[in-house]
Amino acid sequence: MSATEEVEAPKAADVEVEASRLVRIIAAIVLIVLSATFLVGVFDIRSPKGFDPAGPRFFPLLVTTAWLLFSIGYLIEGLRAPKTAKADGDRSWFEPVALSALLVLYALLVVPLGYLIATALLFFAVARVLGSRQLVRDVVVAVVLAIVVYVAFTRFLDISLPEGVLGL
Amino acid sequence: MARTRTARTRTALARTALVAAGLAGSLLLSGCSALSKTLDGGSVAGDFPSRNVEIMVPAAPGGGWDLTARQFQHVIQEDKLLADRSVSVVNVTGAGGAVGISKLVTKNRKDPHTLMITGLVMVGALTLNQSQIKVSDTTPIATITAEQEVIVVKADSPLKTLKDLVDLYKADPAQVSWGGGTIGGTDHITAGTLVKAANLDPAKVKYISYSGGGEATAAILSGDVTVGISGMSEFEEQITAGKMRVLATTGAEQLTVDGKKLPTMKSEGYDAEVQNWRAIVAPPGIPDADRQRLIEFVTKVNTSPEWDEIRKKQGWTEFFKTGDDASKFIADETTRVQALLKELGIV
């Protein structure tokens, strides 16, 4: 135990629930809606013997019901929570949204553009979004990384990656 | 962010780490290129191959289709059958091959440089998924190999012959649990085919699917299921070791295992045959001339001594039909499997 004291331990507040009460309630409602939808969806599963425990509907019924019940439990927990929960002020939404958008672009472009270009662009853009401001370093690392991965995978592991416009 | 000394040190470290990773990668690379033989050679006249060829495996690496494709690739490169063009294997996984074939018939339409491996399993999977696309929508080039299925019981089972099994099923279908691979796959089709050949109702087949031959073997040895069905290679060791008894194999020829000639469904009096065949197909809409060249090309692979050796090593039987013969065979199999899966009550 002695070793743990010499470095900074995470503050209790960090471990605690970060989100404000409102976010929790919204999350609970989303969970309830999802689980209820899926519970109804159980009836769409093709099953000649209905809800026979050996058939394909029985487990989905159990799982979605449990999910719905726990979601309701979570909602109650959220409603009961003290209203003085700390605000979410120092959290930024820009970076996660931007990263998600980049990943969507990557998923769409990796085949047409090719692995090398798409990956180098992804690396560079992500590094920028995350606050890197060293242009030359970022470009060099992005290009080298993409090339090393591409060569290692296509030539050594025989996993094919999209060639794209370079046609390598 | 100010560029301080520490920042620069960090950058250097980052670079070092990445370079180290790169170095490790390229070291492995050079080690390997010594192993895998590269191809080169002169050129050959003709439209196909006018660029590099791709063999699509509509399943993950490691399975039967993948092995077939990679061995095919091996022979092509070894014998330089494509002259200065190379051949690569691409895995497109999903839904028992449905994702792969839909890519082939839509995106690769009219392109003779993309080939795909397919087989009986895909016919079943497409039927099960109620897919709009059928294997017969492609341009079949050739069927290449086939494997017999084998119907086994645990060594201490009271069932001694295929007739014992059929009789038990006749008396009470609920008494017989059939263990095998994926639902709607070759093993399931085999169970249905046998029951139908005995003029009994396939709808009552109590089929228990397992994720692979290993799991099925465990279920047979532990006595969980009454009868097991799989490819010969999955059960051969257990059969030689005397832990399983063969009731029948499903092909036309009688196989010999451990010096004993095995009965087939036909030799036991049930007029039916099931072969786990594999074929190589091209996208729809390719010019006739290219189709002809592809047939010649695949025939060249098929007749090479290397391919013969691989077949022997893997226990695959030659099952070579080309062009129209292959198309007709695949269309017939599709009709048969679709009807059978309906009778088995799974679609």
Place this chain on the structure above:
Amino acid sequence: MIALGVGSDLLHGFGTVLDPMNLLWAVLGVTLGMLVGILPGIGPALTIALLLPITFNFSDPIGAFIMFAGIYYGAMYGGSTTSILINTPGESASVATAIEGHKMALKGRARAALATAAIGSFVAGTISTVLLTFVAKPLGSLASNFQATDYFAVTLLAMVAVTALVGHSMVRGLLSLTVGLFIGLIGLDSLSGAPRYTFGSLRLLDGIDVVIVIVGLFAIGETLHVASKLRSTPDRPAVLEKGRLRTGYLTKSDWKRSWAPWLRGTALGFPFGAIPSGGAEVPTFLSYSIERRRARKKGRDEFGNGAIEGVAGPEAANNASFSGVLVPLLTLGLPTSATAAVMLAAFQIFNVQPGPQLFENNSTLVWTLIASLYIGNLILLIMNLPLIGLWVQVLKVPRPLLYAGILVFACLGVYSLSGSGYEVLMALVIGVVGFFMRKLDFPIAPVILGVILGPTMEEQFRRALVISNGDASVFFTRPLSLVIIVLTVLALFVPYLPRIVARLRGTQPAHQRLTFGEDD
């Protein structure tokens, strides 16, 4: 088989494996394994599958198998490296390690975490190989007696035993678990062929690969989470603990706290590897839960905050499970995990059929393989202890580059699963879920547990019922199943006993629950 016979066979095996060429294969295998273990989504099974065609050119299968064993060990260790350093496990067997391991790294104890993982892997690998050497045959025949009801009982027991993973809040933990179970339901139902929750999409018919779930929840979810806090936390590398008197990066107290979890992890990993559908994941989660409960009993509250036991146990368990997996593979020809299935294919390529006769027919190969396990473990240790100093430098990579790299490798891992951008999108959706789970303090590990255990549990339950024609009594009439189910019930209620007893007596209980109670 008498011990003397085993000894001379094994010595002969060592003679073969110590050939310089074979040693080279072992080193190459371990290195390659570590590299793929670090990459999310590219596990040992895929690597071996892809290397199969290359080994086709080998004249002698022994070199190939030595390399494969090295790949497996290396991958298991490589996976734990990223789990500890950047909270992104590469595969399911390293998920349990991430829970405490990353907390340790945050506290500057990355070296100790990596060291206990490396030494633990070595200890567990060696002990379990000794077990493999001597008890392979009897244990193998036990595995072949397992029926569907027994598998179901074991899965149920595992599920109940790992409830400690639910974390701070029972409600949130169970929600995570049910979401994982739900993800496991998606796809074509393997027993009836009916599509479930596929929403008419062809891609969803195969279900969602556990690798996509892991990469999404951990690698992508973690990156989004870090990104959202970027402005409020300075970019400073984790402070690394300064040296004091220690051996192999571990202090005296670390050694004292690690050795018992290593042994317990081995004791869990080996048998679970040996039974079909056991694999490496379940024992790692079990080991984590057990260590946590023990720590709690002793009044240690460090779990959830970087407890070394939580790294030592699971790391030992995942290495030990490999020797376990080899038991049914070698003695019965039964592959019980994905890696084993690929290795079986490799055996068949070389015309070697594992099974009851393998020890007689291919004695040299088997004993060389076993000898190579001892050597592989040793090489892993020798290579890794010095490398720890290099690994921890990863923590000094500037955050933008580190996380950009994580995203690149995450995309690569999921892309290579199917060769389409679609999987990347799916991983992103799951990553966004992981991001919100972190924001709302939901535990992540139960999701993985649900995805892994759910389908097995359902399959075995339904298989048993179909075989018995719907008679549920089968779960209680087989002695083996009955014993395990009774154990499950005990595991479920024993923790609550003090409370129940107290209620019955009408007094206030001293503690709410014996073991896995937390501050909920």
